[in-house]
Amino acid sequence: MEPTFFKFIFRYSKRQQIYLLVLTCLSFPFLYYSLELPKLIVNDAIGSESFPKTLWGWEFEQINYLMILCFGFLILVGIRFGLRYYVNVYKGQLGERMLRRLRYILFARILRFPVPHFRKTSQGELISMVTAEVEPLGGFIGDAVAVPAFEGGTLLTILIFMFAQDWMLGLAAVALYPVQMYLIPKLQRQLNLLAKERVRAVRKLSERISESVSGVEEMHAHDTSERERSEFAQQVGVIQGIRFQIYRKKFFIKFLNNVIGQLTPFFFYSIGGYLVIKGDLTFGALVAILAAYKDLSSPWKELLRWYQVKEDTRIKYDQLLEQFQPAGMLDEDLQRVPDGHVPRLSGQVVATNLTLQDESGVRAVDGANFQFDMGENVAVVGGSGSGSDSLAQMLARIIVPTSGSIFIGDANLAALPESVTGRRISYVSQNVALFRGSVGDNLFYPLMRQPLRSGAYEGEAAKRHEKYIMEALETGNTASDMEADWIDYEAAGVADLDALTERAVEILKAVGLDEDIYVFGLQGTVDPDRDPGIAEQFLKARDMLRRRLEDSEFTGLVESFDRDAYNRNMSVAENVLFGTPIGPVLDLEHIGENPYMLSVLDQVGLTEKFLSTGLQVAKVMVELFQDLPAGHEFFERFSFISAEALPAYQALVRKVEPGDLEDLDPEDRTLLMSLPFKLIPERHRLGLLDGSIEQPLLRARRAFADGLPESLRSSVAFFESDSYNPAATVQDNILFGKLIYGRQQSQREVGGLIAEVVDTLQLRRKIVEIGLNSQVGIGGGRLSAAQRQRLGMARALLKRPDLLILDEATANLDRLSQSEIMRRLLEESGEMGLVWVLTHGEDASRFDRLIEMDGGRVVANHSIAKVAQIDNAADAAAGE
Amino acid sequence: MQLPEIVAVLRGIPLFAKLDSSKLKLLAFSSTYLTMDAGEVLFFEGDPADSVYLIDEGEANIFTGRGAKEVKVAQIGRHGLVGEMAIFRDSPRSATIRAAGRLKVLKIDGDVFRAVVSENPEAALTVMGILSDKLAATTDEYERLKASAAAAKDRSVTSQA
Incomplete structure (x- = not known):
């Protein structure tokens, strides 16, 4: 990233800034003449007596002359403001583009951060930087050159005009500028420091909030809400203090500017008035100077404001820079989308003097040396703190070693682009991260690395897409199309989506997820x-x-x-609707309030029966549930009446007798009508719905379907x-x-x-x-931990890596499944290298090679076959 | 079977005899009355547990072990309570239950059962009594098995010598 904000601006928008500058300069002659014309109008057209006047060879009488000059003035104003409008729109577009570019650069950098860096960077900070903090920067970019040029130029034009009229008055107008130019940067420096502090405090606050949110269970579990609140209060207190100081300083600067602005007219009236009386200055010139002075204050104010904003954004940029340049960032070229074939990895894996050290000097891995063949199944055994997990991550190039090297064949792992490491090596840890989308999206995620077959666009959509590409390139974003087909079938060894699905099903079976996905499918x-x-x-x-x-x-x-038979194992609502509701309109919970449903009941003469049954149900429910506390889960699970509605039903049951059903309040009527719909005769056995109601309900079912109004057609599937x-x-x-x-x-x-x-x-x-196709929910939340883990393993296998690294990847599964998956993978690994990090050595005998780790060092590395041979030889020797 | 009849069944059982009428009705309302034929399974060992069963008519056999290793360990009859242990321990079923003949049981929701027992000292005491009886029976069985195992060992030792 460019070391200063202005360097950034010039690098990416030099052409546009120059264009803006030219446009701005163009507007100054118009400005000058729009100041000059009023003087002509007052002195020549209104005040003069020598007519007719000659203009471009034509002669004009006084009124015509006045009108010509006035219209000339109007045209000049029109041009000035038209130009200004165009410049503003152009600036807006430039600002938005640069903002998009800046955000994209920041996000792309996050993707290149060294992975351990995320342990000390809070998500909240990163989010607020990429979303909120860059926004004012974008707004400023359009103004960066144009505003000082335009406002400075305007100021200069006006001053030139003033000095041209009378140098003394010109001097009077700028007399106090030096004072402002001295004072304001001083005040501004204090403001800058405060602004820096504010940015830091707000970041801390977002970190605090995100920590409170992710630790909310701890807070509930330990009753520490007061402590959380206090810590928050303390931090917003600090921010409040800083903000108020900023406000006071800003307001003081504004005050100063206003006072100075109001002092200048004093000079005008006194000096200008004196000169007019003396006859050294025409009255018209004084009017014009006064008008010009009114125009002068606005560019001056704008210039000062620009200076303040510039300082503000400069600080923000510096602080972004600090955060987005961590040491050890992945080289940009390593994440480039490859053009051609991605080479396979094979040969010996050789680690030499491998060391991983964090900035406090602790060595997770300390001078590890080992080697194994890519075709071998390797068990890396070591408890927590042994460094086995860091070793696995270095083998997968998720983290880069502090010193030492890993070679696979002739290739130095640290120098390989991610298009090789990420395609030829699979790494699965205990924590599998899933993304929002379907199970399939997540399963095929490793195959979606670049758009392979572009999407089809026609007509309007094609135009929109073209514009999208154009803007993306203009802002330095990638133009890769999200709508294209990204799935790399070849990487999975298949020809098309159909074959890929076939392959996916096999792999799901291998990791024991096929039955779960089948159940998802049944529910889909x-x-x-x-x-x-x-x-x-x-x-x-x-x-x-x-x-x-x-x-x-x-x-x-x-x-x-059966359309012609009443189903005693489903509710009355389902029996009448006899279909699946689509959307909320005919939702079964509230179908008793639907006017069309009520009209159907009226039509078949069931309303009275529903009311009397409703009253009986209400009585039972009130009796059963009135003693339960309001939030009790039994309401949700068993009651027809929610806890909130219970008091209304209690009152109703007390006052309404079976004889009163004809003249009920509309509200009570609604309350009662909704209850019988929830009855399932075989389940609730309240003895309220006997066989005699089944025929009328069947008639209602038919009437409901036959008379269904057009507006409800899309709300039910029969x-x-x-x-x-x-x-x-x-x-x-x-x-x-x-x-x-x-x-x-x-x-x-x-x-x-x-x-x-x-x-x-x-x-x-x-x-x-x-x-x-079923959705996994945010972060895969709708899947169990075991399902997530199995899915993580399935997708690691689907891309057919040369090297599969499993970092305790079965830890969330039960013992039996762990053993079964290990058996399958060991049997089927074939030429694929397999490195499995295990906490305990009991399964190690199933592998070809065992690497033992302790305290960051490799303490043993031997081939299992040899161990067995040695054991056998020892046994044989002992036998003799 | 309709609600009033189920309430009557529940009232006839000592465990629930002292409950007030609305609690009893709630218990009945949230329960399901099941009818099973001989050999039908109430639940399998290892199933997740969500209900308690009360035998209203007929008898049920209790088995432990799965598949070929299944062994009958006990029989339970009218008014017997089944499955309460898994509900209290919040664990999977520890045995398989099959109908010995035609069997009628009331399936009581586990949460409702727990709520009723925890709110009524009488019911809680009765459940404790039932559990104690089961524990005593298990202990007796254990002693008997230990004795017979010891005897078998003695015999094998003597035969070898």
Whole structure:
């Protein structure tokens, strides 16, 4: 990065700044004449008596002459302000571009920070620097040259004009400038120091906030909220103090400028008045000077303000510089997108005198020497503090050693670009970071390194895309297109997306994640329009499952959907709607408040029955739940009535008798109508809905579908036995019914049946594919720690590395899975090098080589086969 | 079976006899009445535990070990409580339960059960009694096994000598 802000500005916007300067200079003649004309108007047109006057060879009478001059004035003003508008727009564009460039540079630098640096840099600081702190810098860039040039030039023009009228008055106008030029930089220096302090204090505050947020559980667990609050209060207190001092200093400068600005007219009136009376100055000239003086104060003020902002941004830039130039940053060239083929790694891995030292002098790895063959399976064994984890990270070139070297074949690892290390080496630690997106996005993440096949753009979109590319290049950003296809199929050894999915399924199986993704798939939805043929296959599965359920051993497990039969294992709401709600309009929780639903009930004559049933349900609920404390979880889990609504129902139950149902308040009516919708006869067994209501409810179901207004069409997907329901999950589509209450193992048995049907129809892969589309949530939060870890391993394998480094990568899994995954990887590693960091040595005998570490040093490095041979030989010797 | 009948079943059981009517109804409302045929499984060893079961009619067999190693260890009958240990310990199921014949059980939500027991000293004492009986039975069984193992060892020692 450039050492000063102005160097930065000139490096990236020299051409534009010069253009702005030229435009600015162009405007000065217009300015001068717009000052000159008023004098002519007053003296020549209004005050003179010698008419007609000659102008460009034409003769004019007084009125015409006046009008010509006035219109001339108008045109000059128009040109001046038109030019000014254009300059401002241009400055804005320049500022925004430079801001984008600066942000991009900062982010790109973060990606090159040495990894250990992040341990002492808080996220909050980095975020506030890239987002908030650079913003004023961008705003200033457009003004950097143009403002002093424009305002300085304006000032100079006006002064020249004044001196041209009368040098004494000119002198009077600038008499106090030296005072200001002496005082203000002095005050400004004090301000600068405060501004620096403020930036530092605000950064500390953002660090504090992000720490409080990430440690919020500790705070709850130890009742330390008061301490957190106090620490925060202390810091905002400091900021408040600094800010107020800044405010006072700024205000004082402003005050000073204003006072001085108001003193100057004193000289004008006294000296100017004297000169006019004496006849040394025309009255017109005095008016013009006074008008000019009014124009003078604004550029002067602007100049002073510019100076203050300049100082402000200079400090901000210096502080950015401090933060974004950590020692040991990765060379920019190492992260360049490669042009051609990326070489493979092979041969011997040789580490010589490998040392990793932090700035306090502690050596995590201390002069380690070892070597192994790339084809070997190597166990690195060492407890915490042994340096084995740092060793693994150095092997993966995630961190660069302080001294010493690692060679793979002829290649020095430290000098290899990331396009080689990141593609040929896979590294998985215990903490797998997932990004927002689908399981598939995360699985294919290592294959997405550069855009390979550009996206298709047409018409309007193509124009927009072209503009995007143009702006990106203009601002020094990368022009790589996010919409392009980034997946490198070749790296995974496949030809297309279909084959890649096939490969992904195999790898998921190898790391034991296939069953979980299958379950995600069953819970996922699929749009049959985008995947033709899929609906038909799932409908086939539905059919087959239904036939299986007819077997005597499975009867009584599922009550299938049937448009002409009431389903006693689902709620009244679901029975009437008979479909899956899409969006909030027909949400089952609140369907009792939907006006269309209520009109349907009226139509089939069920309103009265609903009201009386509602009253009975309300009575039961009030009795059951009134003694529970308000926030009790049972409300959420069992009650039809929320804790907040309970008092309203209590009051209602007390005052309403079954006879009063005809003339209820509208609110009470709504309260009661909503309750029966939640009843599931087989589950709640309140004995409130007998068989006699089923026929009317079926009529309601039909009426609801038949009369559905256009506006509600997109809010529900009906259950149709011969079509796929895109709003429902895959599982619900196959099941097409409800599990029957009162059967203990129904879930397990039905799950087994669905799996059987899915396997018979060979749909498992399709469902896993749907599972790959399910979202992982922010930071992978919707996946368990074990699932995240398995996913991390799957993606490390998918890119077919030459060297796979697992840094306790199975630590979150249970013992059995750990052992199983280790077995598979050891068996299937083939030519791929495998380095596995383990805390304990018990599994080491399964590897080809064992490297033991202790206190940052390699204490043993031997081939396991040899160890076994030596042991055998020893045994044999002992036997003789 | 409707709610009032379940309430009646619960009231007939000493553990819940002293509960007031609204608590009993809440317990009944949040429970599920299950009917099972001989051999059907209530839960498997190692399953996560979320409910307690109360036998209303019929008998159930308790097995430990999985697959081929499954061994029947006990039988439990009417008004017997099953699965409360896993709920109190918050652990997976420690045994597999199968219906011995036609079996009717009330499946009580684990959280509701815990809430009811912790709020009612009488119920808590009764649960302690049930658990103590189970512990006593287990201890007896252990002593018996130890004695027979010792006897077997003695026999093998004598036969070798």
